Amino acid sequence: MSDERDLLIARVRETLRADPAAAPEPRAVAQVLQAVWQSPRPSLWQRAVEAWRGAAVTPARATGLAAVALLLGFVTRGVVVEPAAPAVAARPAGSSAFPAQRVADVADGLVQTQFVYDGKAESVSLVGDFNDWQGGVTPLDRLETGVWTVTVPLPPGRHVYAFLIDGTLVVADPRAPKSGDADYGQEGSVVMVFAR
């Protein structure tokens, strides 16, 4: 067998042995030792493992922490979405051909961004990373022409969104590029928000 002497395999070997990605953190050993010294004795450990493996074990402490986490996370990300952003007038009617989103009016670092859906529906709302994908929070208004629209203030950057039709059906914006992120087997659309 030539694998042992194969230069290509030798190079793979050397690459992996010297892999910088596998270099330990400076305090890694100390952390491991701390974990070792603090770990419970075997019988207890076994129980801990079983408890951890068991389904739906939710320590009350975790729930408390989570509540704080949620609040903090919301504040730190700094995303504020007003339903139907009242101060901003929608684009004129009769505009089924206008782009998927239009960007204008910068205020407080947020950029007013308009979304348009042109299709049959009883109700349409905007869902995306900026409103925690909550249906119904950001409804689109129906214009006389039958086109649905809403304008929301968004922080500059790349946002992934979709439309929620009649409260149940999630559809990507047909006029915008797809996000390429298919965590749930369904891509969203992308808007790049920035102050022009």
Next chain:
Amino acid sequence: MDGAVPGDAAWRGPSTAGHTPRTVLNDHTPASSSIDPALPLRAKAGDRQAFAQMVDLLYPRSLRFALHMVGNREDAEEAVQDTFVRVYHNLSRFRDDARFEPWLFRILANRCRSLMEKRRRHAAVVQYGDVPERGNAPIEVAERDWTEEIHRILATLPAEQREAFLLRHVEDMAYEDIAAVTGVGLSALRMRVKRACDVLRARLTEVMQHER
């Protein structure tokens, strides 16, 4: 594949034109840092200092193996830490005449397998940690691409082949020791290692040809 040693061009790999192949290898983690056989015995007798020394010596290899097995740093660190905790609490079961490394790697390999099972759905996205920067941009990209390519190919191998390949070629273990780690027969292990090598060779050659 007997005798099929790649020529110079192949050796240069995907590093493309202008990049000098590394001749001095920055081998920060030795293939086999065998520990003093007295250490596990002292640890077993309750000597914490000895145990700490063992962790210090074996952590880098363990992390490297775990990272290449599971494909992401956090899981790898978790597997290694978990392994040392288990080792510590099971020292009393360690036979005085046994060798320590195969025992450690047996536990570690098991931890990696459980974690991979848990994370199987994320196998498509393999994230490695931070690679330090060096040199100027084109060389960096080429060198990194080569390492990344190897990571990528490794991740596509069946876990048992990856495991056998890493233990044999990266950890430099004897087949007998790998058999002790995996509980698999020698001929099956050789076959796993060979298959892994075949895939690596084929895919890397493909990449190099594409680059050229």
Next chain:
Amino acid sequence: MNMHRRVPTLVALVLASVSAAPLLAQGTSVLPIADVKTRSAVQREIARAESKGLPTQPLVAKAMEGVTKQATGEQIRDAVSSLAKRLEQARALLAPSPSAAEVASGADALRAGVPAPMVKKIRAAWPADQSVVMPLDVMTELVARGIPASRALERLTSLMAKGATPSQIAALGSSVQSDVAAGLAPDAALEVRARGVMSLLNSPAAGASLAPTGQRPPR
């Protein structure tokens, strides 16, 4: 594209469709996930992230995205936990003190396939006192459009080195996006647009007029 929603068979998930109050202000107990196991798993993941000082809003959004898309509990748990990992990795890559938004952008970049070292490289190429959200997001977008990460990085970092503003970087991402949608090859679109921005940067007066906000001097 599958426009039809899938009916989850394993777990029943309910949708919070009427409440307009911020989800987060109501605490985790209102995470509208009916399946107890999934809800607990998501809550645990969020608590863990919080204890590590990671931003948690992206995790809530990811869980809710699953709920809205009527994903199974398992899909939601997987998506949230892998995002938590990416957030942690992103924070390390963007050290020493990335903002929550930067960490979230870094995690998105990793998800889109931007290699970890490149995330770090982008941080290093941008002034340390300025948010790196836009460069990261544009990198994500370029990669999502099918441009090889190494090419996108090369173009972006050379524009950054020339002192491109966040708006110029964003305009590049947006133009490439439109070009690709119009049928141009992603590589070609990037080349053309990057050259356009570069020529503006080489001509100071024009560069200034293109950049109404976020102006910064060349490094």
